[in-house]
Amino acid sequence: MIKEITISPGEDKSRDKENFDFITFRAGETISIVGPTGSGKTAFITDIELMAQGDTSTKRVVTINGKPPTDETRYDPSLKPIAMITQNTKCFADLSVEEFLLIHARARKITEKHLAVKTMELANKFTGEKIKKDNRVTVLSGGQTRSLLIADALMIGAAPIILLDEIENAGIFKQEVIEIIRNTSKIIIFVTHDPVIALLTKKRLIMENGAVKKIIVQNEAETGAAKNLIEIDKRMGVIRDNLRAGYEITKDLLNVSFA
Amino acid sequence: MKLLIIAGPPSAGKTCLTKQIVRRFQNEMKIAYLKIDVVKAYEDIELSKEFNIPTKKIYSGDLCPDHAGVMVLEDALDWAQSHRADLFIVESAGLCLRCSPYLNQGLGIIVLSSISGIHAPEKMGAMVSLADIAVVTKIDLVSQAEREVLIQKIKEVHRKVMLFETNALQGTSLNRLYDQITNSPPIDKDTLALRGNPPLGTCTICVGKKEVGWKHHFGVIRKLDGHTAEYLYRGE
Ligand SMILES: Nc1nc2c(ncn2[C@@H]2O[C@H](COP(=O)(O)OP(=O)(O)OP(=O)(O)O)[C@@H](O)[C@H]2O)c(=O)[nH]1
Ligand SMILES: Nc1ncnc2c1ncn2[C@@H]1O[C@H](COP(=O)(O)OP(=O)(O)O)[C@@H](O)[C@H]1O
Ligand SMILES: [Mg+2]
Ligand SMILES: [Mg+2]
Ligand SMILES: [Zn+2]
Numbered sequence: 001m002i003k004e005i006t007i008s009p010g011e012d013k014s015r016d017k018e019n020f021d022f023i024t025f026r027a028g029e030t031i032s033i034v035g036p037t038g039s040g041k042t043a044f045i046t047d048i049e050l051m052a053q054g055d056t057s058t059k060r061v062v063t064i065n066g067k068p069p070t071d072e073t074r075y076d077p078s079l080k081p082i083a084m085i086t087q088n089t090k091c092f093a094d095l096s097v098e099e100f101l102l103i104h105a106r107a108r109k110i111t112e113k114h115l116a117v118k119t120m121e122l123a124n125k126f127t128g129e130k131i132k133k134d135n136r137v138t139v140l141s142g143g144q145t146r147s148l149l150i151a152d153a154l155m156i157g158a159a160p161i162i163l164l165d166e167i168e169n170a171g172i173f174k175q176e177v178i179e180i181i182r183n184t185s186k187i188i189i190f191v192t193h194d195p196v197i198a199l200l201t202k203k204r205l206i207m208e209n210g211a212v213k214k215i216i217v218q219n220e221a222e223t224g225a226a227k228n229l230i231e232i233d234k235r236m237g238v239i240r241d242n243l244r245a246g247y248e249i250t251k252d253l254l255n256v257s258f259a
Numbered sequence: 260m261k262l263l264i265i266a267g268p269p270s271a272g273k274t275c276l277t278k279q280i281v282r283r284f285q286n287e288m289k290i291a292y293l294k295i296d297v298v299k300a301y302e303d304i305e306l307s308k309e310f311n312i313p314t315k316k317i318y319s320g321d322l323c324p325d326h327a328g329v330m331v332l333e334d335a336l337d338w339a340q341s342h343r344a345d346l347f348i349v350e351s352a353g354l355c356l357r358c359s360p361y362l363n364q365g366l367g368i369i370v371l372s373s374i375s376g377i378h379a380p381e382k383m384g385a386m387v388s389l390a391d392i393a394v395v396t397k398i399d400l401v402s403q404a405e406r407e408v409l410i411q412k413i414k415e416v417h418r419k420v421m422l423f424e425t426n427a428l429q430g431t432s433l434n435r436l437y438d439q440i441t442n443s444p445p446i447d448k449d450t451l452a453l454r455g456n457p458p459l460g461t462c463t464i465c466v467g468k469k470e471v472g473w474k475h476h477f478g479v480i481r482k483l484d485g486h487t488a489e490y491l492y493r494g495e
Contacts, residue, residue, distance in 0.1 A: 046431075049403065050431060050432045052431075052432065053432075053434060054434075055430075055431065055432050055433060055434040056429070056431045056432065057429045057431065071435060074432070074435075075422060075423065075424075075435070077407040077410060077411070083403065084402075084403040085402070085403075086401075086402045086403060088400065088401055088402050090401075091401070091402065091405055092373070092374045092376065092377075092401060092405065093376070093377035093405055093408055093409070094376060094377055094378065095377055095408070100404075100405075100408060103408045103411050103412070104404050104407055104408050104411070106411055107407040107408060107410060107411035108407065145402075149402050149404055152404045153403075153404070156404070157403070157404070
């Protein structure tokens with residue numbers, strides 16, 4: 001059981017020590033990581049994924065339930081309690097979607113029935129362009145790849161800690177993803193530039209120069225603001241869909257009603 | 260002296276990994292480096308410039324690089340010893356997928372890139388199945404799921420191999436590999452032997468006869484259908 005994960009400070013890009021004692025995330029928490037491009041957001045979640053022991057470029061140390069992970073948990077995918085969706089939107093493996101999912105299920109030692117089909121069905125909730133089981137993973141679009149990998153992380157990774165790196169950029173249905181992974185007992189960390197995602201999470205880490213600069217805990221005002229933002233975001237979604245479908249944008253459509 | 264034999268397909272990240280190892284151990288041990296390549300290699304110059312360690316290269320030319328490796332290794336060990344090396348790293352081009360360069364002592368490391376294709380581990384035969392350690396590089400370029408799919412494939416070829424994943428440019432999460440090197444016992448030169456079975460002997464092709472078709476050759480021949488039918492064919 002994963003109760004909590006703790007990150008001890010490393011060094012920023014100028015090799016100065018990070019300015020915090022330790023950061024702890026507990027089961028059921030959602031966290032967002034924000035900051036300019038190049039500020040170390042991906043490096044931060046990669047440290048968690050690798051369960052860094054001072055042996056990455058940031059020198060951070062990660063412990064699980066207060067203890068350093070065993071070598072087995074670090075190196076055996078079937079024991080790894082972490083699933084990560086990286087920014088990569090390409091797969092290089094010359095395999096069909098079904099083969100890919102089945103081999104990954106073997107790696108994670110998951111034997112559930114119809115797993116590949118269920119994973120694909122979930123992936124297809126996140127993307128407009130449907131994925132088929134005999135598609136080669138190498139020819140999937142960026143959005144399809146992302147959708148498949150998110151579904152894979154949820155169904156096959158099935159891990160108590162989920163890390164998502166800028167899912168908003170891949171043209172997938174962000175709302176659906178957030179809806180499915182919220183209200184779980186998992187630790188979910190979003191690297192994001194999206195204000196809606198950032199405001200919906202319980203904690204917000206601000207990155208700068210390779211270091212965690214600040215930690216902000218969600219307050220009531222922000223939760224309210226998030227509700228309004230979701231409204232706006234949905235409107236944007238409708239407008240986007242209309243544009244894609246070839247409609248003209250009318251005055252009515254632009255009339256945003258605030259909550 | 261400890262011995263490390265690093266093999267793997269072109270551009271897998273063997274040199275990047277070597278540099279991380281040298282960086283980690285240069286203050287603890289005297290390190291010497293040999294590169295065995297088929298046609299061109301610059302690693303010897305690069306490493307001696309960057310780390311100021313004794314380096315050497317040899318070109319295998321017409322020979323398979325592993326064959327060449329076996330031939331020169333004894334001299335190379337003497338050379339490394341003459342520099343009082345505590346750790347001798349051999350990087351092999353590993354172009355011959357029939358053989359593997361690993362010895363019965365020291366550590367044999369296969370380096371594979373995450374983007375080299377999912378069937379690479381199966382295709383590389385003894386180079387993977389006889390290694391002690393497999394290092395998967397370029398994990399910064401692929402998704403976690405794809406990394407795990409590749410690891411699974413490697414494990415299906417070689418269940419007992421020790422597996423490490425790294426971004427070799429940064430040398431991430433290699434502590435456990437370094438422990439393996441630290442704990443690797445020194446080699447005994449007099450009892451060194453190849454770990455794998457070398458391929459069957461030479462034949463007329465090996466000595467430069469160019470005609471195509473088995474009838475023109477003798478030695479170990481093979482027809483398109485079936486196996487090494489008349490095992491040692493001596494011509495008609
Ligand atoms: N992004 C990324 N690039 C890498 C990594 N490892 C190696 N590279 C790059 O891959 C290329 C080949 O790396 P080398 O270390 O020279 O590969 P090699 O196996 O020694 O190649 P040969 O000796 O020429 O067969 C170089 O451009 C490296 O910078 C990695 O982990 N991540
Ligand atoms: N603390 C650090 N020390 C050294 N290098 C770092 C550190 N944090 C990030 N980097 C490096 O800086 C680069 C950009 O970081 P990255 O995490 O990709 O940024 P972001 O995801 O915020 O755009 C990467 O090459 C990363 O390895
Ligand atoms: Mg990033
Ligand atoms: Mg090289
Ligand atoms: Zn050979």
